[in-house]
Amino acid sequence: MDQLLQGILSLTPGQGIMFAIGGLLIWLAISKEYEPTLLLPIGLSAILANIPHSAAIGVDGEPGILTTLFDAGIRTEVFPLLIFVAIGAMIDFGPLLQNPKMLLFGAAAQFGIFFTMCLAAALHFTLKEAASIGIIGAADGPTSIVVANRFAPHLLGPITVAAYSYMSLVPIIQPPVIRLLTTKAERRIRMDSSQFRPVSQRTKIIFPIAVSLVAGLLVPSAAALIGMLMFGNLLRESGVVDRLSIGAQNELANIVTLLLGISIGAVMTADEFLDRRTLLILGMGIIAFVFDTAGGVLFAKFLNLFLKHKINPMIGACGISAFPMSGRVIYKMGLAEDPQNHLLMQAISCNVGGQLGSVVAGGLILALVS
Amino acid sequence: MHENLLTIAQQTVAAGSNADSALPEALRISGVALVAIFIVMGLFGAMIALLSHVFPETVDESV
Numbered sequence: 001m002d003q004l005l006q007g008i009l010s011l012t013p014g015q016g017i018m019f020a021i022g023g024l025l026i027w028l029a030i031s032k033e034y035e036p037t038l039l040l041p042i043g044l045s046a047i048l049a050n051i052p053h054s055a056a057i058g059v060d061g062e063p064g065i066l067t068t069l070f071d072a073g074i075r076t077e078v079f080p081l082l083i084f085v086a087i088g089a090m091i092d093f094g095p096l097l098q099n100p101k102m103l104l105f106g107a108a109a110q111f112g113i114f115f116t117m118c119l120a121a122a123l124h125f126t127l128k129e130a131a132s133i134g135i136i137g138a139a140d141g142p143t144s145i146v147v148a149n150r151f152a153p154h155l156l157g158p159i160t161v162a163a164y165s166y167m168s169l170v171p172i173i174q175p176p177v178i179r180l181l182t183t184k185a186e187r188r189i190r191m192d193s194s195q196f197r198p199v200s201q202r203t204k205i206i207f208p209i210a211v212s213l214v215a216g217l218l219v220p221s222a223a224a225l226i227g228m229l230m231f232g233n234l235l236r237e238s239g240v241v242d243r244l245s246i247g248a249q250n251e252l253a254n255i256v257t258l259l260l261g262i263s264i265g266a267v268m269t270a271d272e273f274l275d276r277r278t279l280l281i282l283g284m285g286i287i288a289f290v291f292d293t294a295g296g297v298l299f300a301k302f303l304n305l306f307l308k309h310k311i312n313p314m315i316g317a318c319g320i321s322a323f324p325m326s327g328r329v330i331y332k333m334g335l336a337e338d339p340q341n342h343l344l345m346q347a348i349s350c351n352v353g354g355q356l357g358s359v360v361a362g363g364l365i366l367a368l369v370s
Numbered sequence: 371m372h373e374n375l376l377t378i379a380q381q382t383v384a385a386g387s388n389a390d391s392a393l394p395e396a397l398r399i400s401g402v403a404l405v406a407i408f409i410v411m412g413l414f415g416a417m418i419a420l421l422s423h424v425f426p427e428t429v430d431e432s433v
Contacts (some may be wrong), residue, residue, distance in 0.1 A: 100418040107411040114400035121396035202425040
């Protein structure tokens with residue numbers, strides 16, 4: 001009888017709170033559809049990990065399924081890197097190749113990463129912890145996981161939850177920041193689509209190879225991140241391995257997303273997660289997204305001081321990585337301001353640039369902080 | 371009284387400077403990284419322009 005009751009009798013208030021947090025994540029995934037593919041498995045695994053004497057975490061020193069998956073897929077960085085193969089296969093870099101100037105916004109909108117990193121350092125986090133918190137602003141789950149796993153594995157749970165939650169909240173976070181920093185007239189600026197020049201299929205094939213090579217040589221610590229992203233894109237653009245490309249976009253993406261989500265729960269135990277610092281991390285995550293958006297918008301306004309053909313500053317906000325959500329948000333905002341203002345191509349090309357920018361930022365942080 | 375206040379202030383400053391020791395390094399790294407990210411992205415842009423020039427689109431290849 002004691003054995004049957006040992007789970008209930010050993011339950012701590014902290015574990016009870018973690019059940020509630022797991023339930024909240026599941027509710028957000030199902031009712032609000034906030035990144036359901038990740039928050040749903042993360043929510044359930046958070047519950048499983050906090051059951052006293054849970055076999056999911058491990059019994060008598062033997063690892064359980066969650067810890068085994070975590071060690072195999074996240075500690076080794078295999079899962080996030082495989083997710084990059086899938087993302088690369090899904091992304092069409094065409095709009096960016098047709099208007100490469102948009103890459104600059106992919107750099108400017110990473111400002112939130114570095115602002116938040118400094119803020120975290122000012123709030124007494126160590127440099128490596130601060131870098132891991134700042135990278136939430138990459139708005140890119142796999143990059144956040146890789147950096148946090150390398151620098152602050154004990155903060156991986158809250159950082160992952162913050163990264164994926166706020167990515168799904170981009171439609172709520174970005175519009176007020178953009179409205180605050182722009183005038184109505186600026187939001188109604190129409191952009192010339194003639195800047196988009198058609199590119200050859202050969203260019204689209206060479207691009208992922210060249211980017212892997214250049215980024216790998218300049219920032220070797222980003223070689224795995226960018227290399228996997230570009231490998232997925234090469235599968236897509238080569239035109240000769242459609243089966244692999246479709247497999248990467250569907251089966252690989254689905255399986256690895258499932259395993260990644262369920263593995264995160266292994267580090268969401270009450271003693272690791274319930275900390276004043278978790279609240280700080282969640283708060284700083286929002287700040288990172290806000291300053292990313294502000295960085296992109298203000299950079300566009302700065303460029304407009306010198307440009308003859310003005311840029312709609314809302315486009316700068318798409319330099320955040322959250323792809324394609326951010327692009328869609330700006331497209332809709334443009335239409336709301338002026339029903340004839342179609343910014344989709346500009347928004348998507350900038351958003352694709354943001355995907356590249358976030359990976360480069362992750363690689364730079366890995367190189368400079370270590 | 372004044373000595374006590376001075377001691378407390380000194381302790382506060384000392385604690386602050388120890389705790390904030392990561393901030394100068396974070397500021398330095400952030401500055402370097404921000405410049406570097408613009409350089410890398412600019413290089414990508416230049417590379418795309420070069421590729422588009424070397425391999426211009428043709429009617430059959432246009433995307």
